Amino acid sequence: MPRVSRRTLIKLFGIIPSAAIASHFSLNAAKYDSVLEQAWQAWQQNLDIKPLPYLQATKITNLPEAEKQKLIQQEFAEDKVISVNGLVLSYIETAILAQLYLEQV
Amino acid sequence: MIIDGNTIDSNIHDEADICIIGGGVAGIVLARELKDSYAKIIMVEGGDEYYSQDSQDLYQSNKTTHFPNTHYSRLRFLGGSSNHWENNTSPFTALDFEKREWIPNSGWPLSLDDIEPFYMQAATYCGTEPDGYNTNYWKSKYQQEDLFAASGKVQTQIAKSSLPPVRFFAQYGEELKQTENILIYKNSNLVDMNYESGKRKITSIIAQSYTGKKLTINAKVFIMCLGGLENARMLLHFNDKYDNGLGNQGGNVGAYLMEHPTVRAVYMFKQEKKNFDFYQAHYEQSRVIKGFLSLTEQALRQEKSVNLRIPLMNASEFELSAGISSAHILADELSQVSMPDDFGTHVMNVLSDLDMVIEGLARKHFDKRIFESANDNIGFLPAMMTEQTPIRENCIKLSEKKDGFGLRLMDIEYQITQDDRNRIWKSLNVLAKEFGALGLGRVKLNPEFSSRIWGSQLGFSNHHMGTTKMAETEKDGVVDKNSLVFGTSNLFMAGSSVFCTGSHVPPTLTICAMSIRLAEYIKTEFNHA
Numbered sequence: 001m002p003r004v005s006r007r008t009l010i011k012l013f014g015i016i017p018s019a020a021i022a023s024h025f026s027l028n029a030a031k032y033d034s035v036l037e038q039a040w041q042a043w044q045q046n047l048d049i050k051p052l053p054y055l056q057a058t059k060i061t062n063l064p065e066a067e068k069q070k071l072i073q074q075e076f077a078e079d080k081v082i083s084v085n086g087l088v089l090s091y092i093e094t095a096i097l098a099q100l101y102l103e104q105v
Numbered sequence: 106m107i108i109d110g111n112t113i114d115s116n117i118h119d120e121a122d123i124c125i126i127g128g129g130v131a132g133i134v135l136a137r138e139l140k141d142s143y144a145k146i147i148m149v150e151g152g153d154e155y156y157s158q159d160s161q162d163l164y165q166s167n168k169t170t171h172f173p174n175t176h177y178s179r180l181r182f183l184g185g186s187s188n189h190w191e192n193n194t195s196p197f198t199a200l201d202f203e204k205r206e207w208i209p210n211s212g213w214p215l216s217l218d219d220i221e222p223f224y225m226q227a228a229t230y231c232g233t234e235p236d237g238y239n240t241n242y243w244k245s246k247y248q249q250e251d252l253f254a255a256s257g258k259v260q261t262q263i264a265k266s267s268l269p270p271v272r273f274f275a276q277y278g279e280e281l282k283q284t285e286n287i288l289i290y291k292n293s294n295l296v297d298m299n300y301e302s303g304k305r306k307i308t309s310i311i312a313q314s315y316t317g318k319k320l321t322i323n324a325k326v327f328i329m330c331l332g333g334l335e336n337a338r339m340l341l342h343f344n345d346k347y348d349n350g351l352g353n354q355g356g357n358v359g360a361y362l363m364e365h366p367t368v369r370a371v372y373m374f375k376q377e378k379k380n381f382d383f384y385q386a387h388y389e390q391s392r393v394i395k396g397f398l399s400l401t402e403q404a405l406r407q408e409k410s411v412n413l414r415i416p417l418m419n420a421s422e423f424e425l426s427a428g429i430s431s432a433h434i435l436a437d438e439l440s441q442v443s444m445p446d447d448f449g450t451h452v453m454n455v456l457s458d459l460d461m462v463i464e465g466l467a468r469k470h471f472d473k474r475i476f477e478s479a480n481d482n483i484g485f486l487p488a489m490m491t492e493q494t495p496i497r498e499n500c501i502k503l504s505e506k507k508d509g510f511g512l513r514l515m516d517i518e519y520q521i522t523q524d525d526r527n528r529i530w531k532s533l534n535v536l537a538k539e540f541g542a543l544g545l546g547r548v549k550l551n552p553e554f555s556s557r558i559w560g561s562q563l564g565f566s567n568h569h570m571g572t573t574k575m576a577e578t579e580k581d582g583v584v585d586k587n588s589l590v591f592g593t594s595n596l597f598m599a600g601s602s603v604f605c606t607g608s609h610v611p612p613t614l615t616i617c618a619m620s621i622r623l624a625e626y627i628k629t630e631f632n633h634a
């Protein structure tokens with residue numbers, strides 16, 4: 001799970017660039033799904049608001065990569081974090097994953 | 106000079122200004138520090154100059170619940186456990202000495218200011234050289250980045266070790282043997298002590314050899330340097346004989362035993378673009394210097410938590426696989442027809458990490474590697490040394506079973522409390538948030554592996570501390586702030602048994618510093634030659 005979520009993060013935020021990501025996800029689609037689902041559950045347990053409104057409120061969707069990172073780091077510093085199966089992620093990160101889950105189901 | 110207790114005439118008497126009992130790290134430092142100030146120093150050592158089974162077997166215990174086997178976790182010959190230590194050193198911090206209201210029984214009757222003047226000399230003893238542990242100094246020297254310089258919560262500390270490790274008797278023994286006013290009796294085991302309660306004075310000790318020879322030593326000052334467990338065990342014996350008059354007025358001898366449990370409880374995924382070189386080994390001619398992480402004083406106060414020593418040990422994708430750990434737990438539990446806690450999480454871990462689980466099976470059963478990426482160095486799997494809260498219930502007691510000299514063996518009662526485990530998780534949460542806030546990567550806490558973290562994967566550091574604790578009064582401890590045993594005027598304790606709390610760093614540098622300090626105190630209090 002952490003590896004997948006890490007890869008998901010890579011894909012979404014470019015935290016750790018790596019060429020292997022895509023092949024891993026195609027190898028095991030279940031991984032990707034489970035990460036999203038767990039993020040959704042974590043989001044539900046922690047926050048009332050839905051992921052999309054949260055993302056819209058942070059205006060993160062269209063920001064350049066460096067600014068996204070800054071916002072995410074700020075969330076960590078402000079204690080806006082959620083444990084997704086132990087992996088400590090910021091609200092924004094979790095919201096993006098949770099939103100992806102909602103779009104899938 | 107060195108004399109073999111096995112070959113002396115029966116029942117001899119000897120006399121000295123200072124009698125040091127135990128020739129390990131503390132004993133050797135004390136002998137060197139006192140030798141120029143007294144006419145005669147006797148060191149009484151139970152072992153030989155090298156390993157011997159007769160001596161080592163005396164380190165057996167009767168029962169050691171949840172505690173590493175004491176027969177192997179220390180060495181009983183000249184040089185003591187430095188004969189197999191790793192020589193890792195860092196100084197304690199100011200907060201370590203403070204009374205922290207969130208850590209029961211914390212607080213020393215000393216502050217860092219009392220010990221700090223002796224750390225540099227202590228570092229020379231440990232072979233790590235007196236150029237200090239200042240993070241900025243080492244950062245500049247190696248032109249490395251301190252990734253946590255801007256953090257108020259996590260800091261970079263420095264660990265130094267000598268290469269090869271300093272074996273204290275191999276290093277300093279020849280000099281001691283050549284020193285005219287030092288006499289070492291080897292193969293001479295402390296078995297008894299004579300105490301005049303009216304004068305609050307130890308008048309003599311008795312040591313016995315493996316051939317049954319007895320040696321009685323009179324001295325002005327006696328210093329017990331038998332290591333963190335044996336100091337308490339022997340003092341318990343003498344308290345049986347003297348009605349708890351030797352530091353046991355408050356029933357504290359043997360209590361407050363601490364170790365440094367070592368846990369692997371997080372996976373740290375690093376941001377590839379960041380340079381973590383400061384946290385890897387920097388080799389110099391005869392030593393290694395390395396950064397490690399810990400929590401700052403500010404964070405510890407704020408979170409009311411304990412500190413951790415977090416070395417950034419490189420780990421591959423394969424090593425940071427939650428799926429493999431979960432597969433182990435599931436296999437273990439299911440083979441015993443029981444259901445693990447967090448069953449769903451484990452199944453999910455396995456499914457979502459299937460490629461690494463397959464890699465693990467392929468490696469184990471077919472000696473084959475499948476996924477190249479499994480070996481990629483993607484982060485860190487730190488084995489973290491943790492500070493343990495001193496509690497009375499963690500203790501050494503005397504059992505009914507006896508050793509070869511008719512002295513009762515130890516029973517050790519020991520546990521890592523749920524409170525301590527909770528505090529460790531709390532500190533790890535701080536680490537996880539700070540890692541993200543600084544853009545260094547992400548941290549996964551692994552509470553679902555608790556059964557392994559606190560079970561088969563739990564490590565110990567072989568640091569035995571706290572059993573003859575220092576305190577302001579005899580109600581709360583065994584020795585005063587100068588390591589003088591309460592109820593006596595001339596019996597001192599040296600070594601980590603006097604520690605009130607254990608910090609998150611190894612003890613021996615501090616043992617050396619405190620031994621040098623003790624020598625200074627003895628020199629001011631007891632007439633010189």
Ligand SMILES: Cc1cc2nc3c(=O)[nH]c(=O)nc-3n(C[C@H](O)[C@H](O)[C@H](O)COP(=O)(O)OP(=O)(O)OC[C@H]3O[C@@H](n4cnc5c(N)ncnc54)[C@H](O)[C@@H]3O)c2cc1C
Pocket residue numbers: 126127128129130131132149150151152177178179180181182183184185186187189190191192193194293294295296330331332333335566567568569599600601611612613614616
């Ligand atoms: C595997 C291992 C690795 C370690 N690594 C580190 C490390 O990296 N960093 C660190 O700081 N610490 C480390 N330590 C701990 C370190 O070795 C001890 O803190 C240190 O040796 C304690 O010094 P001491 O003088 O108090 O006791 P010891 O060195 O144990 O000396 C006690 C002496 O007393 C003698 N003795 C015992 N009973 C009697 C008796 N009845 N009569 C006469 N003599 C007796 C013994 O033979 C011994 O010589 C490690 C320990 C182990 C086991």
